[in-house]
Amino acid sequence: MKRSVEDSTALPPVVDRTTFTADLEELHVREKAHTREGDEIAAQRRRLPMVEVDANLTVTGPDGPVTLLDAFDGRKQLLAYYYMWHTGHPATEQCPGCTWCAGQIQEISYLQSRDITFAVFCQGPYAESRAYHDFMGWSMPWYSAVGSLEHLLEGRKIGQMYLISYVRQGDRVYETYWTTMRGVEVMDNNYALMDLMVYGRQEPYEDSPAGWPKQWATEPSRSPKVIDGRPIAQWSRIAAGRSDDLTGGRSATS
Template identity: 35%
Template sequence: MSDNKYSFPEIVSREEWTAERKELLKEEKEFTRQRDRLSAKRRKLPMVKIEKEYEFEGPDGKVSLLDLFEDRMQLIVYHFMFDPDWEEGCPSCSAWADQIARGHLNHLHARSTTLALVSRAPLAKISVFKKRMRWEIPWYSSYGSDFNYDFHVTQNESVKPVMYNYRDKATLEHLGQHYHIEGEQPGISCFLRIGDTVYHTYSTYGRGGEQVGGAHYFLDMTALGRQEDWEEPEGRATGLGAPAGSDKILYPDEYDGH
């Protein structure tokens, strides 16, 4: 591998490095406190009662949104992009899911929280792909349901006005985000149950889902970062990584050493 196309960090003495690291630590600690304050505000958000009866299909047949909780108090839904016309799920969604779908969800379950994937693809396609990926995480089909449209992770103007990340079509076009105007979109939604009543407490879209899953935040601690074109310093890892949407993002079973 040639090193001359990369822009590596400056080489300094241990003393100089330690001095700069201590300065950065001050900002990291403030960022942690700010993140804690933001999380507290998130917990204080009001909630909306779910009035509609959504129907999903799982391995054991038809289920309701309440069933997805698996008798726990909270439900986190990862809106996995898998269009009914596709034969495979989204590679980026697959990369995210693979970081947790092979592991144990015991720590979530111990806190009365269930994590599940929901896609608009029919269950038959989901089942084939899930088996190929060797995932154990619960995964349901919302095919034929309004669920994806109501939570703004499938954009189709003939069904519902465009709305993604709390922005309407005109705003998205103004921002140059035409890729969010049609089709399947990424997102995470959280629900709370009180008895048999379900409430929607939170949804995040786009890069909002990066804070869970793992790899991105591990990479943020490294000198080469995520190796995305938008990162600073410019040219740090040109052409090295696998940017979002890139054909370098492989399905989990396609990597060497799988």
Template identity: 30%
Template sequence: MEPQHSMATREEWFAASRALLAEEKAHMRAGDELARKRRALPWVKVDETYWFDTPQGRKTLAELFGGRSQLIVYHFMMGPDWEEGCVGCSFLSDHMTGIVTHLEHHDVSYVTVSRAPLAKIEVFRKRMGWTFPWVSSSGSDFNFDYHVSFTPEQLASRKACYNFTEQDVGIDEHHGHSVFYKDGDGVVYHTYSCYGRGDERFINTYAHLDVTPKGRNEASNLTDWVKHHDRYEDETRGGGDACGA
């Protein structure tokens, strides 16, 4: 289906674009202010000693910082019995290629965490070709304490906290980001978390789609069209290469 649009002269398009630019700048400045407020949130000391299975052996949350003072955790939906990761989480994780190096050189470590056993995580990680750190919280309360995994009792009662709201979460695994800080004494603090559509800021594909005529072109959400990247068929690309092949 062709996108709905009006027609204009080059001069009319330029004038309309200048008006839109003013709104885009206001939106950007509002985002800067939100980022400032995000950094100003109070911190919560992490008293629990969480353990994770990593390819380098068992590590605590403090050890996942890797000598840096800041840590971003992505809560990836891959439960203990899953054979592969969530499609949406995989879509987001595809965007981490090349980014981790820059984060690490800016005093930020990045790690993905799932409840699946490390052996299953490693099989899927290698299949996807990802190189970022991915560890297992199997046997830990970490996912439950940060409200991305849910007990059978919570599912049965249809009452669990997700995205800062008590709701019927529907399934036992959800996604999100949590951010931590470690001070000079080794004390770890939880500084920020986001869930649901809050994760969209980390999906650069959406930033590109949002400037195209058809936009995201989703009937409901990304599962309308996103697949694991090794399951796309060439014909779904909708045309030849950009160079005309």
């Protein structure tokens, strides 16, 4: 869905190629330092201690309850995205942030090549959340973690998005890392690409020059990931004729 920017919108100053290249190269120095700092942070992450998690905690998948250990699908590592869920609400009211995050992770063969299983652990019931998964056309493994959330998210708030890393040794499971809120942006490529553009994300918190468009609000009632009352990614599914009925007859499109 296209949103045009008026021709009168502010723009950077126009300079010659030599000046442009000099300024860009100065920025590239900072970008490379940022990349190296990211490498160092990742190195520290790999050196964190770990905490054991009950491998027999259950999550519900297409064949019913399975253990956390089973969710590794035979691999050494498991990366689980804990999807926020509004039980009983229609598709239009499901979390736009989680729709944004989960929808980016479609090609998981590269993760699997490194002995990593990626799965969504939804914080809502399996049937209706799986209906959402199917409506969106997603293919990643999908489970409901209802019933085990208190233990899986020990010390953390249930109902918030999380990205949690696990490793197993035999039949024992350990948690090695977790992040939340803007930490889950690592799942997305759209924001990273927007950051390369002159107007960025066009959201109010950004440090941009005066006159830059900031038409995407961040307050809950006006999510930057929603257009015309539903998460942005849903519109292409509706256009394709898919049903967004999650609860047996209460479709938001009818």
